[in-house]
Amino acid sequence: MLADIITIGDEILYGQIVDTNSAWLGTELAKIGIKVRQITSISDNTEHILKTLDDVKTQSDVILITGGLGPTKDDLTKHTLCKYFNTQLILDAGSLQHVTELFRSRGRELTELNRQQALLPANCKPVPNILGTAPGMWFEEEGKIFVSMPGVPFEMKRIMLDTVLPELQKRSNKTQIVHRVIQTVGLGESFLADRIADWEEALPPNIKLAYLPSLSGVRLRLTGRATSATNLEEQMDAQVQKLQSLIPEHIFALGEVPLxxxxxxxxxxxxxxxxxxxxxxxxxxxxxxxxxxxxxxxxxxxxxxxxxxxxxxxxxxxxxxxxxxxxxxxxxxxxxxxxxxxxxxxxxxxxxxxxxxxxxxxxxxxxxxxxxxxxxxxxxxxxxxxxxxxxxxxxxxxxxxxxxxxxxxxxxx
Amino acid sequence: MLADIITIGDEILYGQIVDTNSAWLGTELAKIGIKVRQITSISDNTEHILKTLDDVKTQSDVILITGGLGPTKDDLTKHTLCKYFNTQLILDAGSLQHVTELFRSRGRELTELNRQQALLPANCKPVPNILGTAPGMWFEEEGKIFVSMPGVPFEMKRIMLDTVLPELQKRSNKTQIVHRVIQTVGLGESFLADRIADWEEALPPNIKLAYLPSLSGVRLRLTGRATSATNLEEQMDAQVQKLQSLIPEHIFALGEVPLxxxxxxxxxxxxxxxxxxxxxxxxxxxxxxxxxxxxxxxxxxxxxxxxxxxxxxxxxxxxxxxxxxxxxxxxxxxxxxxxxxxxxxxxxxxxxxxxxxxxxxxxxxxxxxxxxxxxxxxxxxxxxxxxxxxxxxxxxxxxxxxxxxxxxxxxxx
Structure with missing residues (x-):
């Protein structure tokens, strides 16, 4: 199962915020065996959003869209999704109740702008956003899943963890991705590559090695893919053990442990x-x-x-x-x-x-x-x-x- | 002038690193009036890289590519660019000299893997990377500019600042975007917003204000747009002066000066x-x-x-x-x-x-x-x-x- 991430918002393209959502999504999706094929960051522009949806739909099974769901004029995602699915906005009673209660609990009046947050494309299944006013939206068309979520990190994460990830896990086939990180220090990337060349060469085709150099050393990442998870874990452990026997003095930790x-x-x-x-x-x-x-x-x-x-x-x-x-x-x-x-x-x-x-x-x-x-x-x-x-x-x-x-x-x- | 950013590397898609390069590039390009149209993050996969290059080439004037230039097997960018431009790798004497000297200064032997860093596509203009072994590469084809750079942030930034940004600035048209950064400390975002509400309300329509809070305070960014640069600079300075008179005790610097x-x-x-x-x-x-x-x-x-x-x-x-x-x-x-x-x-x-x-x-x-x-x-x-x-x-x-x-x-x- 492949996923595409589309982040919508000028602030990312201008570099005014760093997109940390995509890395979080990549990590969480990998845990349930879904690989991110591509991350695409685009502006709040109807034509560009439509073209991107068209492009990625042919390539991925799941399209996760973040951003552009605010109440103000520059937020176009909802209207664009209506165009894309050839449908219209209708009032969702559950979402209206949630946003009304949210404002009541904060002692504030519901404005017309906020009421409009409960207008959703007629063909979507609303996904509750208990931390904010803009609900998530789940669409299915021609076997593809589209999920639109707010760009606010804590709202997006809660929607993913509560609803989207469990639902995707149910539907994903059982192809597993397993990572092992081996932290090395004291050998530059090319010297390290020389030392472990034979081992790398002999890796089975379902296991890939990546070198991730930083100031504190070179992180090695093994990525394995298989349909049976148990075998894969054993297979990965065996490779890590072989590697450890090759460069014991340079490995200071397994996993995401800094020096x-x-x-x-x-x-x-x-x-x-x-x-x-x-x-x-x-x-x-x-x-x-x-x-x-x-x-x-x-x-x-x-x-x-x-x-x-x-x-x-x-x-x-x-x-x-x-x-x-x-x-x-x-x-x-x-x-x-x-x-x-x-x-x-x-x-x-x-x-x-x-x-x-x-x-x-x-x-x-x-x-x-x-x-x-x-x-x-x-x-x-x-x-x-x-x-x-x-x-x-x-x-x-x-x-x-x-x-x-x-x-x-x-x-x- | 529009730019596309393509970041290549599985580690971004797996969420193992957060892509901070793109935000930095977006900021720097905006300063010279170049807008980022799209950021695309893809894996080290030849077909995917080729397709992405084809896609974005029709949309943007400048295509900045980061990542995939390391000396190891998983780095495919250079070979893929050869395929894309239908050319082959040749040894670049200047790059070989640089990498040889780099190793000599560290008292280490040049390995064959490192020597290969000096092999570059025949149609590119090498861009010096004084901080690392993989040179940048500048291509021009059919009026479009392609620049390939390492993904290591400090190497990429140095290549951009020393060579790529000055060259792009020469070629960009005259629509100007001007930024002013005002560094404040000691007032939280909402208290600051209250203090300067009247001034913000009265900003002319071509000037936008952004609040960028961090641990050291709130950075205010004014973004102005105009066709005549000189007027815009004056207009921006006048707004900054007004702001300074409102909260003199909280402004510790103008521009990107840390506390x-x-x-x-x-x-x-x-x-x-x-x-x-x-x-x-x-x-x-x-x-x-x-x-x-x-x-x-x-x-x-x-x-x-x-x-x-x-x-x-x-x-x-x-x-x-x-x-x-x-x-x-x-x-x-x-x-x-x-x-x-x-x-x-x-x-x-x-x-x-x-x-x-x-x-x-x-x-x-x-x-x-x-x-x-x-x-x-x-x-x-x-x-x-x-x-x-x-x-x-x-x-x-x-x-x-x-x-x-x-x-x-x-x-x-």
């Missing part, structure tokens, strides 16, 4: 506490660690030493070493990691020092020169990286490199 | 230095301040005191006050702000302490109870807020409240 959460779990499991000493990341490393709930169980605090006097006075970095090697050096970043660990009395200290740019570079140390360091009671390990995109990207990349350094040191990989 | 940058400018202008003492924001406040280039001119450093022993030992917060009032209290947050200022020898100290959740709340201090404080040589000011959505949103809202508190105290508003 900072995987590291948090590891710290908790080992009973380790951690502190950060940050220069170029300016708090971003601590922010990532503390973005995870209950991080206070292992994260104690940080000294952000942007200015050298803070490195010397608060972190006890040697003023001589600062003068001799500079702030962006193995010596200084190692002292930062080791000293913050002692200062805040933690098991692990992690430090960053680099030139995030856009200015501050020198011929010997251009923008993008970055040191990260790890320290525990036994050892201090420093690592140099070079990464020069834009300031914020450099900061984020440094953060993920530091998180991965801690993960590697704890795991001994 | 942390506006505050940075203010600090630089006044010659003030600043330090943060953070508990619940865990580095996010410092991160926002240091996300701005040259923030080292005014930002000295921070003590992130997540655990109480760090509040006592590093920040000198009274252990008695901590025991009596708790960490989330006016007393403690005020001491944090005042003490970090003295400790790091800055003009201003700013502190946060609150319960970001999801756990850690009590009946007296539920999740979302947050204190922020400002301190300078003369005074210490603390403010209590209550904000309880999700952990990350609570952290971000606290950060913006703290930034605005500093801004208000410096400006005396």
């Amino acid at each position: 900072e959460e995987a590291l948090g779990r590891l710290l908790k499991e080992k009973g380790f506490t951690i502190a950060t000493a940050e220069s170029c990341t300016g708090g971003h490393l601590a922010h990532k660690l503390t973005s995870i709930a209950c991080s206070s169980e292992y994260f104690m605090g940080s000294v952000l030493a942007y200015h050298n006097h803070v490195k010397i006075n608060q972190l006890g970095v040697s003023a001589d070493d600062l003068a001799q090697y500079g702030a962006v050096s193995e010596e200084v970043v190692s002292q930062m990691a080791a000293n913050v660990r002692k200062l805040l009395n933690t098991d692990i200290g992690v430090a960053t020092s680099g030139i995030a740019g856009p200015s501050g570079g020198t011929p010997e140390k251009p923008v993008g020169t970055i040191w990260v360091a790890y320290a525990d009671a036994e050892k201090t390990v420093a690592k140099k990286i070079f990464y020069n995109k834009e300031r914020l990207l450099n900061i984020e990349y440094t953060t993920y490199t530091a998180l991965n350094l801690v993960r590697q040191q704890i795991m001994g990989v | 942390e940058e506006a505050l940075g400018r203010l600090l630089k202008e006044k010659g003030f230095t600043i330090a943060t003492a953070e508990s619940c924001t865990g580095g996010h406040l410092a991160h926002k301040l240091t996300s701005i280039a040259c923030s080292s001119e005014y930002f000295m450093g921070s003590v992130l005191a997540y655990h109480n022993h760090v509040k006592i030992n590093q920040l000198g917060v009274s252990a008695d006050d901590l025991a009596q009032y708790g960490a989330v209290s006016e007393e403690v947050v005020s001491q944090m702000a005042a003490n970090v200022r003295k400790l790091l020898n800055t003009d201003i100290g700013v502190a946060t302490s609150g319960i970001a959740g999801p756990s850690g709340g009590t009946p007296e201090k539920p999740v979302g109870t947050i204190w922020v404080a400002y301190a300078d040589a003369e005074k210490t000011v603390a403010k209590k807020i209550f904000y309880n959505k999700e952990r990350l949103l609570n952290i971000e809202y606290t950060t913006y409240t703290a930034l605005n508190l500093v801004r208000q105290q410096i400006m005396g508003v």
Whole structure:
């Protein structure tokens, strides 16, 4: 079963809002084995809506339409659907009762504009929208299903969850789509592809692999299709296991777990506490660690030493070493990691020092020169990286490199 | 001039990533008077890509294509474009040189997969991608422009800003759309709407107002349309001036300037230095301040005191006050702000302490109870807020409240 999503509204085309509805719909439909064929965003324009409906109807089984159902003049969806199905608007008693009660409960008079929300195309089955005034509409024609819903995310989601998804699930055939996400770190996309080329080549035809690179690593997504769900799950698990045996040191999690959460779990499991000493990341490393709930169980605090006097006075970095090697050096970043660990009395200290740019570079140390360091009671390990995109990207990349350094040191990989 | 956007990639249809590229493209194209006609998201499928190109080519002048340019097997865009334009891949010397240097600068060998990134359709003009390995491609056929770019947001944006937008602007006709963004903070959307209702009512018909609320405040966007650009600019400026006179204390910037940058400018202008003492924001406040280039001119450093022993030992917060009032209290947050200022020898100290959740709340201090404080040589000011959505949103809202508190105290508003 294939679905098309049509989102209607100028605000999406002007970029004034980001369309998050479509991603949510894609996720929910995949769960019941319906694949989204295409997402089409168009303006509130009758001709364009009609043409799009004509186009997608020949390609998909289900057409989900969001937006253009407001009470104002620029909202054309309902009238256009009347044209498309060659029908007219009639008053729906149930919808009128709902909108009347909604206004009564808010202590407000029902206006004529709002009353018109209960006018629906004669051939549709109204779909209740308990959170808003514009009901959803369910149409069937020539074996195809059309559902029109408001674009307001929480109204659309409630309509989908309460009515549309259960109804579609009943009707979809039993073709299942199963996803597995494998989170990797420490290998660029092409190096990763080289390492797992034989495995990828040998994947059965019903399983596809996608590489989804980001600053924190490359997410691998396996997508399997089959008519019997049980076999597919086993088949997928077997492939994931094979993959894990190929690159164990680079896989930090299965599923949608960010690196900072995987590291948090590891710290908790080992009973380790951690502190950060940050220069170029300016708090971003601590922010990532503390973005995870209950991080206070292992994260104690940080000294952000942007200015050298803070490195010397608060972190006890040697003023001589600062003068001799500079702030962006193995010596200084190692002292930062080791000293913050002692200062805040933690098991692990992690430090960053680099030139995030856009200015501050020198011929010997251009923008993008970055040191990260790890320290525990036994050892201090420093690592140099070079990464020069834009300031914020450099900061984020440094953060993920530091998180991965801690993960590697704890795991001994 | 009309544009179509085509985004290619299964991950969008499965809802695994939200398509933010299209909104950014819509915004940037509108600035140069190009309207987006349709956004179409499709999978990595040759036939579907070909059909979509055929469809949109008859409707738009410019077709912007993102995604499917990675080095791996699932990326089909380049090969499909060859089919579409009935041409073949040839090695582009400039692109090969760029990708070779990129790898050399990272100290890594160029793999065969990466070398293939320099193979481009024979009929395209390569568009440099200085941030990545896959070059953009510019095609012209039968008066239509096709541009293919990577889907990685920062690479796509850089290619657009450096090359594609300037080139399109040269070619677009003279119907102008002018935007003005007015950044406000400290008034919720409906209160703001009440305050400026008369002004909004009196706007001329060619100027539209949009409210774009976010965690840091409400961005107001005026969109004006006219055939003569010069008059429109003046007309827009006059409306912005009227608005500024209505809510001077709530406008922190004109244009796309985030609050942390506006505050940075203010600090630089006044010659003030600043330090943060953070508990619940865990580095996010410092991160926002240091996300701005040259923030080292005014930002000295921070003590992130997540655990109480760090509040006592590093920040000198009274252990008695901590025991009596708790960490989330006016007393403690005020001491944090005042003490970090003295400790790091800055003009201003700013502190946060609150319960970001999801756990850690009590009946007296539920999740979302947050204190922020400002301190300078003369005074210490603390403010209590209550904000309880999700952990990350609570952290971000606290950060913006703290930034605005500093801004208000410096400006005396």
